Amino acid sequence: MSATDTSIHLYWATGCTSCLRIKEFLERNNTSFVSHNVIQKDGSTDADAESTVGIQGVDPEIMDEMAELGLPQHVPIVRRGEEWADGKDLENVAELVGIDYDAEPLPVEELYRRLTVLLETTQEYLELLPDDELETHIPNRPRSYADLVQHIYSLPDVFMMHEAGVPMTGVPRMEHHWDHNSKIALRTYGSSVQGRLDDWFESAGQTCDWSETADVFWGQPTKHAFFERTTWHTGQHVRQLEWVLEEVLNIELEEPLDSALWEDLPMPEKVWNDN
Structure with a gap:
């Protein structure tokens, strides 16, 4: 471990949507990197590390390494020497590693339309989840199917909290005073x-200045870019929920997600990390 090493290092976690996206971004641009998966290989959980990175089961040795290098205690992070960039900000990563990057988000109304479809679809998929499977974990990460549904709903919730004046100063902790392993509770949260x-x-959104800088911990995106991230991030997790229903639970869907929902969104190509 050395901050003077000019190699590109990626700190990531299995099952992390932003991690998958940045891995694909680097690979697509033929950028070699040293991979550091912060998830413990034995699947055990370190509670102290969980409280900092926001992911259960992290490897304390890698987290200690990140701390010694002065890196944030969350993933994904891309490092080159003593400089680093949050992997959620493709523009900053591109500048750090020398990749040309120029992208414009879809119009706000189109993002809102797609996000609405995704939230409605999640409600439909939730009804198909068997009650006795809600606490089953998704592949290679200690996150249950109920956690996945709750996380989907929490993403637009975090955006609205931001617009209500709550800065996004770190990995959000969506605390709710109900048992989110209940389908009734999840359905209620989603509807809310x-x-x-x-x-x-229909109200404040009509006068929102989408060119303003969002108050988030991972960069300086515009509110427009933040809302784009909210939409594609939600979409990626809905894709994962669909995969669980079809590939794991063998539930046939009458109307699978339309692939047109992903057009021109900067989301991962794959549903899951391969490794």
């Missing part, structure tokens, strides 16, 4: 998020 999102767009 969708309703508040609709209300916001």
Whole structure:
């Protein structure tokens, strides 16, 4: 371990959507990197590390290494020598590693339309999840199917909290005073998020300055870029939920997600990390 090493290092976690996206981004641009998966190979959990990185089961040795190098205690992080960039910010990563990057988000109304479809689809998929499978974990990461559904709803919730004046100063902890392993509770939360999102767009959203800088911990995106991230991030997890239903639980879907939903969104090509 050396901060003077000019190799590109990627700190990531299995099952992390932003990690998969940045891995694909580097690979697509023929950029070699040293891989550091912060998830413990034996699947055990370190509670102290969990509280910093926001992911269960992390490897304390890698987290200690990141701390010694002065890196944030969350993933994904891309490092080159003493400089680093948050992997959620493709523009900053591109500048760090020398990749040409120029992308414009879809119009806000189109992002809102797609996000609405994704939230409605999640409600439909939730009803198909067997009650006795809610606490089953997704592949290679200690996150249950119920956690996955709750996380999907929390992404637009975090965006609305930001617009209500709550800065996103770190990995969000969505605390709720109910048992989120209950389908009724999850359904209620999802309906609340969708309703508040609709209300916001019909009121404050009409005068929102989307070119303003969002107050987030991982970079300086515009609110437009932040909302784009909210949409594609939600979409990636809905894809994962669909995969669980079809490939793991062998549930046949009447109307699978339309691939047109992903067009022109900067999301991963794959549903899961291969390794």
